[in-house]
Amino acid sequence: MTEAVARSVRQPSMADVARTAGVSAQTVSRALRDSPNVNPETRRRVLDAVDQLGYRLNNAARVLSSGRSFTIGLVLLQSGGYYSRSAVTAGVEAAAGHAGYAVNIATIAGLDTGLMERALSKLADQGVDGIIIAVPLISVTQKMEDITRDIPTVTLDGSRTAGARVLGIDQLEAGRLATQHLLDLGHRQVWHVSGPDEWIEARQRLQGWRECLAAAGIEAPPALEGDWSPDSGYRQGQIIAMIPDVTAVFAASDEMAFGIIRALRERGRSVPEDVSIVSVDDIALAAYCSPPLTTVRQDFYRSGQAAVELLLDPDGANASVVPASLSVRSSTAAPRSH
Amino acid sequence: MTEAVARSVRQPSMADVARTAGVSAQTVSRALRDSPNVNPETRRRVLDAVDQLGYRLNNAARVLSSGRSFTIGLVLLQSGGYYSRSAVTAGVEAAAGHAGYAVNIATIAGLDTGLMERALSKLADQGVDGIIIAVPLISVTQKMEDITRDIPTVTLDGSRTAGARVLGIDQLEAGRLATQHLLDLGHRQVWHVSGPDEWIEARQRLQGWRECLAAAGIEAPPALEGDWSPDSGYRQGQIIAMIPDVTAVFAASDEMAFGIIRALRERGRSVPEDVSIVSVDDIALAAYCSPPLTTVRQDFYRSGQAAVELLLDPDGANASVVPASLSVRSSTAAPRSH
DNA sequence: CGAGCCTATGTTATCGATGCCATGCGTAAC
DNA sequence: GTTACGCATGGCATCGATAACATAGGCTCG
Numbered sequence: 182m183t184e185a186v187a188r189s190v191r192q193p194s195m196a197d198v199a200r201t202a203g204v205s206a207q208t209v210s211r212a213l214r215d216s217p218n219v220n221p222e223t224r225r226r227v228l229d230a231v232d233q234l235g236y237r238l239n240n241a242a243r244v245l246s247s248g249r250s251f252t253i254g255l256v257l258l259q260s261g262g263y264y265s266r267s268a269v270t271a272g273v274e275a276a277a278g279h280a281g282y283a284v285n286i287a288t289i290a291g292l293d294t295g296l297m298e299r300a301l302s303k304l305a306d307q308g309v310d311g312i313i314i315a316v317p318l319i320s321v322t323q324k325m326e327d328i329t330r331d332i333p334t335v336t337l338d339g340s341r342t343a344g345a346r347v348l349g350i351d352q353l354e355a356g357r358l359a360t361q362h363l364l365d366l367g368h369r370q371v372w373h374v375s376g377p378d379e380w381i382e383a384r385q386r387l388q389g390w391r392e393c394l395a396a397a398g399i400e401a402p403p404a405l406e407g408d409w410s411p412d413s414g415y416r417q418g419q420i421i422a423m424i425p426d427v428t429a430v431f432a433a434s435d436e437m438a439f440g441i442i443r444a445l446r447e448r449g450r451s452v453p454e455d456v457s458i459v460s461v462d463d464i465a466l467a468a469y470c471s472p473p474l475t476t477v478r479q480d481f482y483r484s485g486q487a488a489v490e491l492l493l494d495p496d497g498a499n500a501s502v503v504p505a506s507l508s509v510r511s512s513t514a515a516p517r518s519h
Numbered sequence: 520m521t522e523a524v525a526r527s528v529r530q531p532s533m534a535d536v537a538r539t540a541g542v543s544a545q546t547v548s549r550a551l552r553d554s555p556n557v558n559p560e561t562r563r564r565v566l567d568a569v570d571q572l573g574y575r576l577n578n579a580a581r582v583l584s585s586g587r588s589f590t591i592g593l594v595l596l597q598s599g600g601y602y603s604r605s606a607v608t609a610g611v612e613a614a615a616g617h618a619g620y621a622v623n624i625a626t627i628a629g630l631d632t633g634l635m636e637r638a639l640s641k642l643a644d645q646g647v648d649g650i651i652i653a654v655p656l657i658s659v660t661q662k663m664e665d666i667t668r669d670i671p672t673v674t675l676d677g678s679r680t681a682g683a684r685v686l687g688i689d690q691l692e693a694g695r696l697a698t699q700h701l702l703d704l705g706h707r708q709v710w711h712v713s714g715p716d717e718w719i720e721a722r723q724r725l726q727g728w729r730e731c732l733a734a735a736g737i738e739a740p741p742a743l744e745g746d747w748s749p750d751s752g753y754r755q756g757q758i759i760a761m762i763p764d765v766t767a768v769f770a771a772s773d774e775m776a777f778g779i780i781r782a783l784r785e786r787g788r789s790v791p792e793d794v795s796i797v798s799v800d801d802i803a804l805a806a807y808c809s810p811p812l813t814t815v816r817q818d819f820y821r822s823g824q825a826a827v828e829l830l831l832d833p834d835g836a837n838a839s840v841v842p843a844s845l846s847v848r849s850s851t852a853a854p855r856s857h
Numbered sequence: 858c859g860a861g862c863c864t865a866t867g868t869t870a871t872c873g874a875t876g877c878c879a880t881g882c883g884t885a886a887c
Numbered sequence: 888g889t890t891a892c893g894c895a896t897g898g899c900a901t902c903g904a905t906a907a908c909a910t911a912g913g914c915t916c917g
Binding site: 196210 | 902903904905906
Binding site: 235237238239240241242244245250252259263264266267268270271274275278283284285286287288290302303305306307308327410411412414415436439440442443446464465466468469470471473 | 612
């Protein structure tokens, strides 16, 4: 006797639900989207049918017919800043999910306009309703403008295209807070290990540092440049260790700060006794490595959330700023008196 | 004179391209998907028309008519392990993008079957072609089984449902490597601060530790349990610091290890002179904090890639393992001789 | 008590790409 | 010189939900 071949069963559609509930497909659609004009009794019947059939709304069909995808795209940089990337993602995902949106990720391998264009294209192809760019745009191309003109975009701490809104942590302020803290402790000079120049954050922190020193009438020493990684901090730290009079360093990220500290210690300079170090980020480990870092706290998770809110708010402001605050721990101290 | 109102222009469709290129829509579709039976000259005309119109394939329509979404879902846990989460995501995204797939993220706030079900439902609703679960499934519910039966699933280091393939770093081996390293240095006893018991990784590392000690004829001391965070490491470290004879500790994660080290130092126990510490992960900072950590390296990025490969390989194995290896640095040393 | 309106529901067209089948032409095979 | 087959292409139905419009009762108000 021939058995019916077990074939992959077709997923139930709205029409199936409608049939089971004894209503039209349109009514099912309305009931599922809590449209106001649906009889509670009818809605219940529909929901029962949904349960019974194990119905699942077909997203593609909804997107096609409604023109909205309920998905937002997130552009991230692959390398560097594991902590911040991860925290931003979590914040974005949480806020998006809360608003009924899914998140689609596009990672780019480096700061390159070509890669950036491809990432944006990919998201545009996916039909995202909005885009959050969490990497700095070094330069904005026509293609990027085209895409961000058609799709609402929020730039997190980056430069902007004509169409994009900008959300930023106040990096100028972060640089000032860090530098001022060192000056307040009595240091007469503050060195700086910056992030890569392509990054807006890096430039702004650098500028905050310069301005703060200028305001105190101090001429800024040359800035050293790292790439956010602990390893680059280590390399710049080796250089700093060769300069005799350094008593205070402002590092543009916690990870670099740890590298700097390691290099200084290996050369017999202790932190904070000989050299004070302050940085920016306040990653989870900042309080637990040795010494616990004095650092300017950035709330990445909150930034991610705020970016989504800014994106989805139809008449929101065009720019918004998340404040930064100083966490004082043990990597800074008054300079040793001679 | 009345100006035409600037209205949101309809995106060009395949039919528009077809008209411009002087062919049928079907041929456009074939040309764009490099179907073999298309005249090169025709293809060129089509591509020119695409360029000229700025045509962009409508993903929703493609998904609806083809039944495939070219999207894979990634389930992540929101808290803890920033580094690993981020690296896994990058690996998944890279491998997926390489194969022409987009990645859709679902973050869950905690290890809870309800949240897990909702995350899977959300991904299923989005019509993903496959799912990668990067959090341990504490217990598998019917609903979870249903979803993972319908959609190919790979579990990264987690327990498994009937339908899922499993990819894991060999955590048993990681636990053994770490413990054996301490025994080889001459330690007579090794304490352990584990991860939360719900995590398979945590259980396996713990088991590796127990087995290794057993093989050496040593009775394992009670394990202390943390939650992967530096803070939990710090708390367990305070307890360890009160026990006089401890000379070696195996921490289940780098972040906890840093917390433990901090607690020990605050109580006057130096690392590695008084107490040796080895952990698991090898995060970027492991080499740069003080002391540089001896740790079992896990290649999260590679794991993410491997998960995608396993997912997309139609006749791949049902399980696969990424090896772990020991990075020896300065947090471990031979015990002080009495 | 009839005009007008609000509520609950049904009907039909539509979104844009693809699967399947049909077609016409050139060429190799018998 | 048919038959048969491969290649390049077109036509049409279809995927599943939704927007826009249509309709049938019931209620309010002058």
